[in-house]
Amino acid sequence: MTGTIPLQYFLIISTLMFFTGIYGFLTRRNLITMLMSIELILNSVNINFVAFNRFLYPDNLHGHFFSLIVIAVAAAEAAVAIAIIINIYRNFRSIDVDKVDEMKF
């Protein structure tokens, strides 16, 4: 089983996911989409954790634990972020990120 899928494949997938997430975060104007991009980034990291854990230290579970923590944090973060987005929507009547630039200067 271990011989079937080499590590590079996981890494390529996670890299693609990571940069897709970055691209989405930097280009999309919709806050929900941006949040989804962040989820993509987090998940790419999770894949890395699990993959490296499997290939480097097959006897340990540290990477898995970290992934679980990241998932938990991501869930909490999504909840908070959506709450914030709802509040932003209530205040600005929009969830376009360009409209939300009050915190400047």
Added chain:
Amino acid sequence: MIDYTYTLLIPLIPLAVFLFTGLAGHKMNPKVSGLIGTTGLFAVTILSYLTAIRYFWTDHLHGSGYQAMKAFEIEWLHLTEKLTINLGVLLDPISVMMLIVVSTVSFMVHIYSLGYMKGERGFARFFTFLSLFSFSMLGLVLATNIFQMYIFWELVGVSSFLLIGFYYEKPSAVAASKKAFIVTRFADLGFLIGILMLSFMTDTFDFRTLVSPTGPAMLQAGSATFMGLSAITWALIFIFMGGAGKSAMFPLHIWLPDAMEGPTPVSALIHAATMVVAGVYLVARLFPVYSMVAPDALHVVAWVGGLSSLFAAIIACTQTDIKRVLAYSTMSQIGYMMLALGVSGYGGHDGLGFMAGNFHLFTHAMFKALLFLGAGAIIHAVHSNDMRDMGGLRKYLPITHITFLIACLTIAGIPPLSGFFSKDEILVAAYHHSMPLFIIEFAVAGLTAFYMFRLYYSIFWGKHTHYHHTPHEAPATMTIPLMILAFGAVFSGFLPFHELVTSDGLPFEAHINYGIAIPSVLIGVLGIVVATLMYRKETAVPAKMAGGFGSFYTWAYHKFYMDEVYLFVTKKILFNLVSRPVAWFDRHIVDGFMNLIARVIEKSSYLIKGLQSGRIQQYGYVFVTGTIVLVIIFVFIL
């Protein structure tokens, strides 16, 4: 040593009066202030005469010539290890003589002012200022050292300022007082620099040490030179500049005619008899130093005096304001005194000029105060200063007329009045010293007689002017001082000055030099005769004469445009070309530079603040780019 400590009271009484009336004057009846002031001055006069009699006659101090003595002295301030400023009382022949002059004239003016200023607003203030002036002038006269003299010199300056500006609601009086103060202040700057130099060279301020033949000043004759004159000569020329400013010598005279804006008694006291001769007194004080170490400085004194007297006499012939005529006449007579000091030598008969200068100072104080007070009585009667508004007043003002005539004869040098004696001595001294100066003074003697009688005839004879109110003789408080001063003007010439006030304290023989006395009387008489022909009756001659002199007359009438020159220098050059650019420079360059720094910082902060846009995605770009750059740096470069 005979005790003269009581002389300390002479300046202190007026000071006490000044403080008392100044602080409590507005709560009292103004008349009380006036009486307090006059009483104080009466006490001062008594003390001064007592001192003079004791010093010159009863105490027999002249065994080896009259010596200077310090009646009193205290320390006032330490400057350096060697220089200490003292305040004290110095008695010597000239200071005692000045005591008499100042106290007499001041007392007369006090009495006169009781009548002249009656009913004026600020009557009490007037007497307060008079007391301040008397205090300062007496302090100046009695100064033991040159710095004390400078202190009181400034104080008389400010008293003069206050009194010229007495009618402070009148813009012309305010301007005149300002001008007087600033011009004399400028001259005092020279005085101060002179004191700085002199005290640095000699390590002393003390007059007795300075003038002693073995003193430190005498060792400076060969000191370092600057532009061909020794340092001490420069110091003395600077000191003379102070004296020239106070004594209204050309070209620092411009304040004196304007100072006539003050009340007439003030003109009599300050601007005729006492303060304006302070410069002469200063030179006389330091005379041994001038004479022995800095003869060049003495030449300057002589020529400045001579030229001023001629200059002023010419202008006096053209003026119509009677007080201004007298002002120029004062300047001319002070020029005589300066010249007398300038042509004098030291010791014995060589010191004739010194004696004559002081003699003339004394007699001049009497007759010039008399002239001014007489002019005051006339102005009081006709309410005008202009001689064109006057004429035929001899019927209305008999006492004023007689005393004024006496004064005019005195100043014209007609024997046996006092002016004759003192002027004659000056001419003799000038004759022995320098021919050009003698000729100038000889001519000025004629001019003096002419313009004084022009004045006299225009006021008391001439056309019959119609007056709105019939002029009436002044009250007794005003005529009595006139009579007393007339007495002084007639008889003070018989005082044996050559025994009392001499350059080295020793008496010498003086006699009338007929070779000079007769021509000088003749030219005086000639001046009177010409004036009689021109002004006794109203004729067309004066106008023709004025036309005959053409532009010279116009120049003299406009005082040779000296005022305009000064105005140009101060208003145009100092104000517009120095002060205004300085103010501009400060606001726009110095302050502008500070504001520029602030602007630059503000602008750069505007530039930088764009980074903080509030756009989350921009931050994201920056973050990612930064990470990539750092990764590249860490991986590939380090």
Added chain:
Amino acid sequence: MNILSLFVLVPVLTSAAIVFTKNMKQTRLVAAAGMSVQLILSAILVFMYLAERNAGNTAEMLFTYDALWFPSLNIHYAIGVDGISVAMIALTGIVVFAGIFASWNMEFLSREFFISLILLATGVFGFFISLDLFTMFLFYEIAVIPMYLLIGIWGSGPKEYSAMKLTLMLMGGSALLMVGLLGIYFYSSPDGGPLTWNLLEISKIDIPVEMQRFLFPFTFIGFGILGALFPFHTWSPDGHASAPTAVSMLHAGVLMKLGGYGAFRVAIFLMPEAAQEQAWIFLILTGISVVYGAFGAIWQKDLKYINAYSSVSHCGLVLFAVLMMNQTAFNGAILQMISHGLMTALFFALIGMIYGRTHTRMINEMGGIMKVMPFLGVVYVIAGLASLGLPGLSGFVAEMTIFFGAFQHTDFFHRFLTIMATTSIVVTAVYILRVVGILLLGPIKDEHFLHLEDAKWHERLSTITLVLAIAAIGIAPLWLSDMINVSLEPIVNKISMAGFEFTGLF
């Protein structure tokens, strides 16, 4: 308790008491009481000091007290006074006292106003008693910061601009000063012992000359900015013009003196070699200040600007004298600080009082003030005469001492500058008489002025206090001058040991 600590404690307690007052009347009473105590304390200090000296105590500083308060940097609360600081404390006491009465009718936020004012005074008193350089610097900052609030809140005209400008420039000075002081601290022990901030201890050692050359300009300019050193003086006209009366009085009267005092006490005393080497640069600058300030004043039309430029000229004379570096000149500098402090405070008080009535400070809009307000007019003339150096008033004594001190230098450079500085007495006369002539004398220009009242009792108290002090110094200067002279000796000795003689630029 050490009497000197009271000088800091009393103002602090006064401000604390002001917090609990209910209205303006109570506030000003408390403030006046506190500052009267302070004035009495100053008088007691002068007498105690003189008594102590007469009893033969020749210590450099008297009434010393020392407590460690920040051990790791060896910062002490070290206090002590000599004749110079006693004189400055007396000056501060008088000016603050007069200042309280000059702002008697401060209605807007009066509690906050008096607290800030007294806080400022605390800083000044603390500065003059400190012997520890750090504590000194601390008090200096305490004095500068309330200034911002006082001008920014209670000022007039472009007050925010002025307050900001003044604070920023003075803070810039503080920054330079901090560099200088830290430098002195780190070189305060050449043989490797513990470092110290103590002025007296540092004065006993010699800071290496190379370091002095570097540190002297920082320290001197740092203090010089507060002392209106050309070209860093421009905070002064704007700041004074915008500040309320009592603040102008305190600022020009006392705070600017911190600059002169510090330049003399710290910069020159601790670094005499560098001072002698570099004096010529600053002499030129201060020489310019003296004449330039006077000429600048001629052209101004606003009373406060005239006085601010006149302060530039007079304070320039202080630094000028300090840089002449001989006993007489130093003495003159201290006298000039005191004299200028008193008369400029008097001027600003009078300007405030006149402005409070006429609501204008432009001299050409006024005239004939003397007739409607004889008391204020007469006092203004006295202040003017003091400013132009009339004998019998304090300005004359100070100026003459400075000129004679400066003239002791025999080279052409110093002589030339001295004579240039003396010309300022004429220019001063011009602008003072110009103001007196236009403002006070002449006919009344505006008929509204006819109904104005003369000074009230508290204004009379304020101005008479200052006039008396000016006249007392002017008439009998000897005791003050002697008191200062004795204390100058250690300083002069240290400088004469440095022994660099500048012999001329030309």
